[in-house]
Amino acid sequence: MATTTAGQSGLLNQIACIDTIDSDVLEHVRHEALTVPANWVVEYGRYQSGGWRTLSLFNSSGDPCDVRIGDCDPVPTTLLRQMPITERFLDSLGLRYMWVRLAWLEPNSFLWEHRDYAELEDVERHRLHLPLVTNSSAALVTGGARICLDAGRLWRLTPTNVHGACNLLGPGRLHMIMDCYSDEALSRVTDNAYLAPDDVTFLPEADPAELEQRVEEACKLITLGYDRAGEQHLLRMFYERSVPEGRLYELIAAAYESVGRDVDAQRWIDSKTILLGGERAEVMQ
Structure with missing residues (x-):
């Protein structure tokens, strides 16, 4: 179903592209994420079909296997200390992080319809996604629309809106996910949010x-x-x-x-x- 200008505009509060990452930086960050030895953690099993695993880069404890996020003053994990280019990239954004993770979604895997942040402190925050490895069958669904998040583009998601994710055919989807507290730095990063027509496919209503x-x-x-x-x-x-x-x-x-x-x-x-x-x-x- 083709997108409409009004519908696309309405989605901007839920999901939007906010920047494009330098291709050399992206390649180095992707390489580090794919090659640093790690034991991926399965968590939040009730929310997924299986096949969704994570590791933390910033969290409250410094342990990369501590992946159940919450409000904190985060510290770099031991995994991030093995990823110097990724650490410099995160520092360069100047954001006030709450938690940063790598998230792997296997082929034929789903994150079911849900919303986030309900149990956290009532402060404004947003989630940024940087796809590192993806494919045309991997998508985020929110607001009755399916959005393919291209690799190398930085995306802002407001996860208090109902959403889900899928990777239908593969290969695996790898994202860096940054939960950030709202401040002037985040506002500057997200000021130029947009959605291109090719990014969005509106889903037909269920009969x-x-x-x-x-x-x-x-x-x-x-x-x-x-x-x-x-x-x-x-x-x-x-x-x-x-x-x-x-x-x-x-x-x-x-x-x-x-x-x-x-x-x-x-x-x-x-x-x-x-x-x-x-x-x-x-x-x-």
Whole structure:
């Protein structure tokens, strides 16, 4: 579906390109990220299909395996100390970091529909993404649109809006993710935010009949004992269609209710609260 000027303008508050990184710097940062020995950490399993792993470059402890982010005065991790060009690049931006991570998303992997920062201090902050390795099937979905984040361009995401990410075909997607507190330096970096028409594909709205059919198919999978496949059959619609916020979690719960599994139905009602906002909402992607 083609983008519209009004729709594209509305997305700017959620996702936008803010700069282009020098190609030589990008190549060196990419090389360091791909070659420094590291044990990638699987975290936030409830929020993903599997295949999403992270390491920290700045955090509260200096341990790169400490990846569950929170408010802090961050210090460089031992991993970043092995990446001198990356450390100089981060310093050169002059930003007030909260946390900085490397994030790897394997082929055929998904970060489910969610929002972030709900449990953190009520201060303004933004998330910057620098794609280091990507492909045309890797995308971020927010505001009913799919956006391919090109490598070498710096992107600003406001993750308090509902969003998700996918890597459908591969190869693996590698991003540097910088959570930053708002200040004059961040404002200067983000002043020239834009979205090019080719960056955005608006998703068609989900048809009620299509949703009903997907629920029936999910129920068949669940009845056969393929619970995870049934859940993902619905969850993946977030990357194909524009669906009202949280509707897919409700449909998974309805699928379980229809086969008499009320405990599992309640688990997905609880998941909707956790992933989309509530007392125990957690931060990720």
